[in-house]
Amino acid sequence: GAVVSQHPSRVICKSGTSVKIECRSLDFQATTMFWYRQFPKKSLMLMATSNEGSKATYEQGVEKDKFLINHASLTLSTLTVTSAHPEDSSFYICSARDRGIVQEHRTQYFGPGTRLTVL
Amino acid sequence: GEDVEQSLFLSVREGDSSVINCTYTDSSSTYLYWYKQEPGAGLQLLTYIFSNMDMKQDQRLTVLLNKKDKHLSLRIADTQTGDSAIYFCAERPRDDKIIFGKGTRLHILP
Numbered sequence: 155g156a157v158v159s160q161h162p163s164r165v166i167c168k169s170g171t172s173v174k175i176e177c178r179s180l181d182f183q184a185t186t187m188f189w190y191r192q193f194p195k196k197s198l199m200l201m202a203t204s205n206e207g208s209k210a211t212y213e214q215g216v217e218k219d220k221f222l223i224n225h226a227s228l229t230l231s232t233l234t235v236t237s238a239h240p241e242d243s244s245f246y247i248c249s250a251r252d253r254g255i256v257q258e259h260r261t262q263y264f265g266p267g268t269r270l271t272v273l
Numbered sequence: 274g275e276d277v278e279q280s281l282f283l284s285v286r287e288g289d290s291s292v293i294n295c296t297y298t299d300s301s302s303t304y305l306y307w308y309k310q311e312p313g314a315g316l317q318l319l320t321y322i323f324s325n326m327d328m329k330q331d332q333r334l335t336v337l338l339n340k341k342d343k344h345l346s347l348r349i350a351d352t353q354t355g356d357s358a359i360y361f362c363a364e365r366p367r368d369d370k371i372i373f374g375k376g377t378r379l380h381i382l383p
Contacts, residue, residue: 160315188371195281197361197375198316247315262371264308264316 157181158250160265167238168273175233175268177248183228184250188262189221192245204231228253238272245269277374279362284380291349293377295362298343302364305338306371307347310359319347319360349379357381 157180167173177187185206190198202218204210204225212218220242222234231250235242249262279295297305303324308316322329322336322345329336335348349356359376366372 158315195375197277197373200370203370249316261318261321263318266315267313269313 158248158263158265160246160248160268162268163266164269164271166271166273169239170237172234172236173238173270175235175246175248175270177231177233177250177265179229179250179252179263182250182252182263184231185228185253186251187225187231188249188251189223189231189233190247190249192247192267198247201233235270238270240272243270243272277362277364277372279360279374279377281375282378282380284382285352286382287352287354289352291347291352291356291379293347293349293360293362293379295345295347295374296343297345297362297364297372299364299366299372300340300343302366304365305336305345306361306363306365307334307336307345308361308363308373310361310376312358316361352379352381354381 159178161176187204189201191201192198200213201216202210202212202223204223206225206228210223225231245267247267249264251262276298285291306321307319309319310316320331320334322338333350337346359378361376362374363371
């Protein structure tokens with residue numbers, strides 16, 4: 155199946171710093187990528203949807219100035235957590251959707267996730 | 274509204290069948306999914322079923338869909354220790370959004 159990578163897999167940073175997480179589709183082009191946040195023992199919360207070359211669409215309650223998303227190419231999207239605080243510590247997962255011709259048949263493939271710990 | 278419900282835990286003896294159940298709310302969902310998440314890892318798409326299907330079988334996995342009751346189940350035959358993971362049910366009511374349940378943690382007993 156299709157492969158989506160994330161980098162880094164784990165990051166520890168000090169409060170107040172910014173952290174960038176990369177999401178790449180390795181063997182397919184993804185016009186749309188999604189960023190999720192997963193809390194312990196909870197489901198995935200969709201944070202935003204990004205389309206290549208345009209601004210991301212954020213879900214209600216997600217601060218766009220805090221979680222900056224850039225989708226500059228068909229294989230790369232980045233999430234930057236700005237001025238990170240301990241409450242931003244979480245598991246962040248990206249997914250990429252292939253460019254299937256038939257809209258209904260497009261599938262989302264998930265990355266392995268990035269564990270962010272803010273001290 | 275959009276909501277996916279599933280039980281949080283399931284314990285099964287190795288070699289038995291596991292059945293994980295899920296209910297969803299949006300009858301317009303065209304696809305329903307089962308994802309597997311192993312500890313510290315991302316989500317792996319296990320299988321999916323199109324809304325006009327009642328059943329889909331793929332090796333040890335069987336998905337049953339009752340569209341009238343908005344009920345989806347995943348059966349894993351001959352459960353192995355490697356099947357220990359969290360299983361997420363998900364629906365796709367619109368093209369751009371997948372709604373996940375909270376996940377069912379499958380524990381395998383020796």
